[in-house]
Amino acid sequence: MKVSVIGSGMVGSTAAYAMVMQGIGREIVMVDYKKSRAVAEASDIGHAVPFASPLTIRAGDYGDVAGSRVVILSCGVGQKPGETRLELLQRNADVFREVIPQVVRHAPDAILLVASNPVDIMTHVTTCIAAECGVPTHRVLGSGTTLDTARFRTLLGQHFGVDSRHVHAHVIGEHGDSEVLTWSLATIAGLPLDEYSQVCGIELGSDTKQQIDRQVRGAAYQIIEGKGATYFGIGSALARIVDVLLHDQRAIMTVCSRISEVGEFADLTISMPHLLGGDGVLSAIPMTLDNSEQLALDKSASVIHQAIESLGGVL
Secondary structure (H helix, E strand, O other), X not given: OEEEEEOOOHHHHHHHHHHHHHOOOOEEEEEOOOHHHHHHHHHHHHOOHHHOOOXXXXXXXXHHHOOOOEEEEXXXXXXXXXXXXXXXXXXXXXXXXXXXXXXXXXXXXXXXXXXXXXHHHHHHHHXXXXXXXXXXXXXXXXXXXXXXXXXXXXXXXXXXXXXXXXXXXXXXXXXXXXOEEOHHHOEEOOEEHHHHHHHHOOOOOHHHHHHHHHHHHHHHHHHHHHHOOOOHHHHHHHHHHHHHHHOOOOEEEOOEEEEEEEOOEEEEEEEOOEEEEOOEEEEEOOOOOOHHHHHHHXXXXXXXXXXXXXXXXHO
């Protein structure tokens, strides 16, 4: 099973490393406009193979993505000083308009997994461009709020002293400041958090909830301030998504994909719980939110809608 990574920066290379460490796939191909970077990252990660799982990792060109089951798109440009978000979006849209047709030409049956930020918008852009190349919507998805959901579960697990893998909670909406933590639907051992709090004798007050909310929402800012970029968490998230796709695991994850309707907005790319399998996005799962969460989701959808509208003719 072959996976290709387009863009060999910190996110792309860390995703490749995570796949090697977990033995996900059989062959990984790394492609970058700066070939020497792809060669260096593939070589460095390849030296870890004897300590992990027997797979092949190498650098290549677009022709080498042929036969890939999944292609991770972690390419794009960074924001220049004084550059607006819209200008950055337009430049990244231009990059994707060049990259995606080449990927699809050589790997027409691959699932496209977008990691480039702002991931909601870039996934929407990818869906539009890929559709022109004959790729159906269900084979395009973005990492969305997968990492935000992991952060939410981690912090709840730490608070209650429970393995985070047994905490069921989701972050939905934009992967950004307007994201929504769905407190009303979060459970541990099948119990709502307030009930579990009473059972285990650990209080979950409003102050704690606000602190967790701030930590989830501001995690990227804190990490970037301390070391310049985030990549371990998102790299692991991407590896997990690829594993689900390659092995048709039918997992529910908060990726972003194109949804026909969210509140008053039609045809929007946003993060919600999705059922993922070997053919990509199998279905989006609606959530019954409380009033405040629904209002917050509507606001988040509006943020994404405005960003998509701002691209206008680019799409």
